[in-house]
Amino acid sequence: MIDQNNAEKTVHFGQALLATGWAEKVRVAISGGLIATITVDVEAQGNDDRHAIGLPGMSNVHSHAFQRGMAGLAEVRGPGSDSFWTWRDIMYRFVDRIDPDGLRAIAALAYAEMLEAGFTRVGEFHYLHRDPAGVAYANPAELSHAIIAAAADTGIGLTHLPVFYAHSGFGGTAPRHAQRRFVHDLDGFARLLDAVRAGTAALPDAIVGIAPHSLRAVTADELGHLQTLAGTGPIHIHLAEQLKEVEDCVAWSGQRPVEWLMDHANIDARWCLVHATHMTGEETVALAQSGAVVGLCPITEANLGDGLFPAVTYQAAGGRFGIGTDSNVLIDMSEEMRLLEYGQRLLARARNIMTAAPGQSTGQEMFDAAVRGGAQALGVAGGLAVGHAADMISLDSSHVSLVERKGAQIMDSFLFAAGRSAIDGVWRRGTMVVRSGKHVARDAISDRYRRALQLLVA
Structure with a gap:
């Protein structure tokens, strides 16, 4: 079981799509799985988890x-x-x-x-x-x-x-x-x-x-x-x-x-x-x-x-x-x-x-x-806003289809060109459950799935 109740961290995005629209240099502070504060136009600080592009889940x-x-x-x-x-x-x-x-x-x-x-x-x-x-x-x-x-x-x-x-x-x-x-x-x-x-x-x-x-x-x-x-x-x-x-x-x-x-x-x-x-x-x-x-x-x-x-x-x-x-x-x-x-x-x-x-x-x-x-x-609140669950996606700005994109250009290029290959991180209630495009428990989950399918379709 992945613990999602005790996430206390700050994530910094070079660009992020907030509930109010795109913003630059965004610090998202997370407490108890929820977004505690959002600050824009600020540089990353020492212990911040740093990513280039942030989207809501x-x-x-x-x-x-x-x-x-x-x-x-x-x-x-x-x-x-x-x-x-x-x-x-x-x-x-x-x-x-x-x-x-x-x-x-x-x-x-x-x-x-x-x-x-x-x-x-x-x-x-x-x-x-x-x-x-x-x-x-x-x-x-x-x-x-x-x-x-x-x-x-x-x-x-x-x-x-x-x-x-x-x-x-x-x-x-x-x-x-x-x-x-x-x-x-x-x-x-x-x-x-x-x-x-x-x-x-x-x-x-x-x-x-x-x-x-x-x-x-x-x-x-x-x-x-x-x-x-x-x-x-x-x-x-x-x-x-x-x-x-x-x-x-x-x-x-x-x-x-x-x-x-x-x-x-x-x-x-x-x-x-x-x-x-x-x-x-x-x-x-x-x-x-x-x-x-x-x-x-x-x-x-x-x-x-x-x-x-x-x-x-x-x-x-x-x-x-x-x-x-x-x-x-x-x-x-x-x-x-x-x-x-x-x-x-x-x-x-x-x-x-x-x-x-x-x-x-x-x-x-x-x-x-x-x-x-x-x-x-x-039945939930959507988007990146204070009080909402810290459910977030990060995109890899070095992906060839996202080079030099900003704001809405990022979304058009993500959806119509890059696709899911551009997703490098996903947080659920502030806990990172996808790193480098792969679920943190992917290997064990895949192994269990293979065993189950061997019984079901044999």
């Missing part, structure tokens, strides 16, 4: 950690047309053999890679709850505790989102045999939440929310009860990811998924709607004006052939977004951001889409928006 709003173990195993074409739904059947087969130790090993590797990529907090959308036979563990949070242990092993901030999953389709249809490890009733889910909250108590600044899996997996009545169980915590849901999902929702209710949810739930700043790929213009504007965050996962959405999010309409209406790694087929924060912009460029056949006005930096606008939206979605 990024929130990963949507992860299924166990899917890291099947990355690359679903890239063989079947006899018919491959889609999200055929990929899902492969995922079901993979999940059948995972036990708590294997889950911890897989999640730890995913979390170490997230930290190496600049993600300092993860929203773990966790729907694996029961044993391989579909029987509840004696501890209802047995598999959630494996996730919590993996977060402790790596030091990543955790917003844990236990998933309520009760049905296989719209209108409350019975779950399939392949979904037996996911299912709950409301009473059992309430017990699970109590056990998860107890399990996260020792983890620094952990947040517990809830995640109704999708409108396929919950009924309207269940969704109402779940909102009560959430209290003031985050609420995340998969929504409108696939056209078939939209068609099935219309057949069931006469409404599209986002339209139905807006009419039947109190959608506000607690909510994160993951994907929301297929919306009408009216749905897009209504969602943007609700105060909720959309969780965009461009690498997974491309991998699964989901489609492209209507970003231009959404941003024009003031919508908020965060980014996530979802299936963890490739864990790379800069690539998620780059693919988000490039997808919009291909859709519009134009350039610099994810920025609002002439003269503004596309990379800077995207990064700032994702920091704000991601922090909101995960």
Whole structure:
């Protein structure tokens, strides 16, 4: 376990992106894992930890950690047309053999890679709850505790989102045999939440929310009860990811998924709607004006052939977004951001889409928006500011793609040219968990992962 409670140090950056914008010669004093003071336009002092470029850590709003173990195993074409739904059947087969130790090993590797990529907090959308036979563990949070242990092993901030999953389709249809490890009733889910909250108590600044899996997996009545169980915590849901999902929702209710949810739930700043790929213009504007965050996962959405999010309409209406790694087929924060912009460029056949006005930096606008939206979605404060967690990234100014860059030029060159190879350090609550681009426990975590995969895929 990485100790994050007693960090007392000062880090000096030649340039740093603060919550108020770029500044030079920045000293960040850290106490108890939090930023105690920030001083600008000052030289480094004797014991300062010195780095060239500082950025705030990024929130990963949507992860299924166990899917890291099947990355690359679903890239063989079947006899018919491959889609999200055929990929899902492969995922079901993979999940059948995972036990708590294997889950911890897989999640730890995913979390170490997230930290190496600049993600300092993860929203773990966790729907694996029961044993391989579909029987509840004696501890209802047995598999959630494996996730919590993996977060402790790596030091990543955790917003844990236990998933309520009760049905296989719209209108409350019975779950399939392949979904037996996911299912709950409301009473059992309430017990699970109590056990998860107890399990996260020792983890620094952990947040517990809830995640109704999708409108396929919950009924309207269940969704109402779940909102009560959430209290003031985050609420995340998969929504409108696939056209078939939209068609099935219309057949069931006469409404599209986002339209139905807006009419039947109190959608506000607690909510994160993951994907929301297929919306009408009216749905897009209504969602943007609700105060909720959309969780965009461009690498997974491309991998699964989901489609492209209507970003231009959404941003024009003031919508908020965060980014996530979802299936963890490739864990790379800069690539998620780059693919988000490039997808919009291909859709519009134009350039610099994810920025609002002439003269503004596309990379800077995207990064700032994702920091704000991601922090909101995960229930924390984002950015480098006094009182916030000392979650920070340093970039290597000697990287060939960052030579002589300043301010917003750094962000554009980082996201669109250098990528994750420019990340040399990551701090989580003031503790350096990535040095020279590598997690401090990477070797041991990788070895444990290899042993787990040998059992799972043999």
